Amino acid sequence: MSLQDDLVALESARKNVGGKQCRIAEILAQLNAKDAAALNHLLDETQVFGTQIAETLTKNGHHTRGANVQHHRRRVKGGGCNCPLPNAAS
Numbered sequence: 497m498s499l500q501d502d503l504v505a506l507e508s509a510r511k512n513v514g515g516k517q518c519r520i521a522e523i524l525a526q527l528n529a530k531d532a533a534a535l536n537h538l539l540d541e542t543q544v545f546g547t548q549i550a551e552t553l554t555k556n557g558h559h560t561r562g563a564n565v566q567h568h569r570r571r572v573k574g575g576g577c578n579c580p581l582p583n584a585a586s
């Protein structure tokens with residue numbers, strides 16, 4: 497393998513990471529519009545713990561963990577997932 501091959505492989509690996517949907521985005525895509533809006537509202541409501549949201553989602557058949565919720569919430573401040581910000585979508 498040449499250096500160029502290695503560098504191209506690094507580039508595509510980075511793209512895959514950046515383009516990957518987080519678990520919360522996957523769940524949001526599976527929900528109907530009403531449920532997705534309610535979940536988005538809770539995600540913006542930082543007084544509700546991520547673990548509580550994750551437990552509720554898991555109980556309803558959408559398995560996730562509190563860490564997934566926190567990762568998704570951190571996208572606003574940076575350092576989280578690459579999902580679009582709430583006000584960027586509208």
Ligand SMILES: [Zn+2]
Pocket residue numbers: 517518519520521567568571577578579
């Ligand atoms: Zn996300």
